[in-house]
Amino acid sequence: MARFDDRMPIILDWRDACAWMAGDDPGALLHSPPEDALQEWIVSPRVNRSGVGDADPALIAEIFETRDF
Numbered sequence: 789m790a791r792f793d794d795r796m797p798i799i800l801d802w803r804d805a806c807a808w809m810a811g812d813d814p815g816a817l818l819h820s821p822p823e824d825a826l827q828e829w830i831v832s833p834r835v836n837r838s839g840v841g842d843a844d845p846a847l848i849a850e851i852f853e854t855r856d857f
Contacts, residue, residue, distance in 0.1 A: 799825060
């Protein structure tokens with residue numbers, strides 16, 4: 789994801805959710821995700837608009853074309 793943003797999301801393991809909610813040392817629960825935890829694919833530019841049709845499943849359907857970002 790580095791080509792999109794220099795900040796890497798931290799993914800909380802579900803097994804640690806109760807400790808997170810309890811406020812137990814949150815820093816100890818944060819770990820970088822495995823390299824294959826996140827995926828990317830091109831979707832409709834309609835995802836950038838809010839309003840009517842937000843629940844349309846086609847918004848997140850993969851578009852099979854090549855683009856340079």
